[in-house]
Amino acid sequence: MLLLYNTGLRIYYLLILLFSAFNQKAALWIKGRRGVSYIKFDQSIWFHFASLGEFEQGRPVLEQIRTQHPDAKIVVTFFSPSGYEIRKNTPLADAVYYLPLDTAQNAREFIDAINPAIAIFTKYEYWYHFFKQLNDRQIPLYIISGIFRPGQIFFKWYGGLHRKMLSFVTHFFVQDKQSKQLLQTVNINNVTISGDTRFDRVWANAQNPKELPQIAEFKAGHKVFIAGSTWPADEQLIAQLISQHPDWKFIIAPHEIGEDKINNLINLLPANSYIRHSQLQSQISNLTSQILFIDNIGMLSSLYQYGDIAYIGGGFGAGIHNTLEAAAFGLPVIFGPNYSRFKEAHDLITLGAGFSIDDAASLKITTDNLINDQSFCADAGYKAKEYVQQNVGATTIILSAIGF
Numbered sequence: 415m416l417l418l419y420n421t422g423l424r425i426y427y428l429l430i431l432l433f434s435a436f437n438q439k440a441a442l443w444i445k446g447r448r449g450v451s452y453i454k455f456d457q458s459i460w461f462h463f464a465s466l467g468e469f470e471q472g473r474p475v476l477e478q479i480r481t482q483h484p485d486a487k488i489v490v491t492f493f494s495p496s497g498y499e500i501r502k503n504t505p506l507a508d509a510v511y512y513l514p515l516d517t518a519q520n521a522r523e524f525i526d527a528i529n530p531a532i533a534i535f536t537k538y539e540y541w542y543h544f545f546k547q548l549n550d551r552q553i554p555l556y557i558i559s560g561i562f563r564p565g566q567i568f569f570k571w572y573g574g575l576h577r578k579m580l581s582f583v584t585h586f587f588v589q590d591k592q593s594k595q596l597l598q599t600v601n602i603n604n605v606t607i608s609g610d611t612r613f614d615r616v617w618a619n620a621q622n623p624k625e626l627p628q629i630a631e632f633k634a635g636h637k638v639f640i641a642g643s644t645w646p647a648d649e650q651l652i653a654q655l656i657s658q659h660p661d662w663k664f665i666i667a668p669h670e671i672g673e674d675k676i677n678n679l680i681n682l683l684p685a686n687s688y689i690r691h692s693q694l695q696s697q698i699s700n701l702t703s704q705i706l707f708i709d710n711i712g713m714l715s716s717l718y719q720y721g722d723i724a725y726i727g728g729g730f731g732a733g734i735h736n737t738l739e740a741a742a743f744g745l746p747v748i749f750g751p752n753y754s755r756f757k758e759a760h761d762l763i764t765l766g767a768g769f770s771i772d773d774a775a776s777l778k779i780t781t782d783n784l785i786n787d788q789s790f791c792a793d794a795g796y797k798a799k800e801y802v803q804q805n806v807g808a809t810t811i812i813l814s815a816i817g818f
Contacts (some may be wrong), residue, residue, distance in 0.1 A: 461476055478809060489510070533548055559612065573654065640740070641727065741768075748770075751770055767795070
């Protein structure tokens with residue numbers, strides 16, 4: 415199985431190399447791993463995140479360790495360009511790298527260089543050679559905000575190698591009871607149900623959000639529908655919704671902001687109905703536009719404070735993006751049908767604070783219900799906010815358990 419794993423990784427690398435000729439993300443993935451010189455530390459604390467979402471998820475733990483141990487050397491790694499390129503200069507770390515490809519040699523050389531005292535991985539990403547090196551050197555490895563589902567390879571008859579990876583982990587801090595029970599079925603018992611550190615992150619953000627005066631001017635007393643992390647399939651539906659609610663303003667924050675993506679979005683919108691965020695300073699008169707779309711990265715978590723209803727993108731693709739950011743501000747959240755892997759989405763639906771839609775018709779019905787019944791909308795928003803507040807505390811549990 416290890417031979418198959420190693421072969422698969424090399425095939426994956428070759429495919430990324432091939433795609434890098436015409437795909438920007440693939441090109442960044444390759445470029446960021448070439449010719450890197452790692453800073454050698456006498457000792458460090460290593461955090462790994464798959465991408466930007468996992469960084470924000472694990473950030474409360476990272477921030478607390480940085481605050482409590484200001485002299486500690488912290489190394490952060492990312493697998494994906496969408497995490498590395500945005501957070502490569504974070505002041506929370508002394509060094510930020512792409513995670514090298516998981517080979518025995520890379521793992522040995524990287525861990526030799528950064529010399530971690532502990533390693534903390536957020537939610538997922540299981541890499542055999544890195545985990546084995548940590549285990550061989552008796553370096554504690556923690557998984558935080560972990561979540562497991564029956565369909566994962568760990569629980570399949572052919573998942574022996576991946577179960578071996580689980581055995582290298584010092585302790586799992588998981589989001590829910592099901593995850594703990596699943597791990598126990600494969601004789602992994604070093605597990606604590608801590609909850610999800612995302613609740614800590616989004617709740618802290620909602621209590622002290624960054625003020626955005628231009629967004630407040632754009633709102634100008636109107637009700638605002640915020641569509642966050644949208645993909646083209648989401649935008650097709652939202653474009654149909656806009657004309658049906660002329661008294662509302664709409665803010666659209668696409669997941670990808672390349673010029674071609676922006677132009678495709680513009681083509682869906684009525685002429686003279688929109689303005690880009692980057693144009694607000696130079697075209698103040700256009701604050702009367704009904705639609706504002708965000709053509710930058712990093713604002714979304716603060717945008718929700720100006721909203722009344724949120725739509726979260728990704729539900730017509732691989733899965734929805736972060737519903738908790740909007741819920742923490744007391745917004746009812748709407749999302750597409752592909753949410754099965756997201757516990758918080760199920761919870762929000764059960765509470766009457768989240769709503770899944772399948773098409774333009776169901777989006778219209780759901781939005782009309784929220785807009786036309788203010789008490790229903792307010793109650794859904796209250797339940798969303800209460801849900802987030804009741805689930806904070808994972809960071810404290812984790813730090814206490816690992817000795818920080």
